[in-house]
Amino acid sequence: MIRVTDTISIDDSEISESFVRASGPGGQNVNKVSSAVQLRFDVRQSPSLPNEVAVRLMKLAGQRLTKDGVIVILAQRHRTQERNRADARERLVELIREASVRPTPRRATKPTKASKKRRIEGKKHRSRIKNLRGGRSFD
DSSP states (O other): OEEOSSSOEEOGGGEEEEEEOOOSSOGGGGGTOOOEEEEEEESTTOSSSOHHHHHHHHHHHGGGBOTTSEEEEEEOSSSSHHHHHHHHHHHHHHHHHHHHSOOOOOOOOOOOHHHHHHHHHHHHHHHHHHHHHSOOOOO
């Protein structure tokens, strides 16, 4: 059981991990050992996530989300399988934590009278400058 927030916990059975060969550091080991972790988490089928969190999570996932609603995280920063596995899980938890925060709604406001006046004065000033650039016509 992975604890994400006070109200959200993910069961280990919801996450599937496969180990693949990593690119990057590792020396001769890189061609022999499958140290990279490919973590898969099905957002649509997860009973642990509230619907609104799942929707926000799918938006946040971006390129990591497949058409089937599965988040795929590839972790290959470290040389060992254990550290990559922990890194992938931590990245998933962080993504879910970010999605669990409800965004504050924007309240529309009107511009103040002073800001309107400043804007108009700026436009007038700019207009005067451009008018001065105009060449004189000698007919």
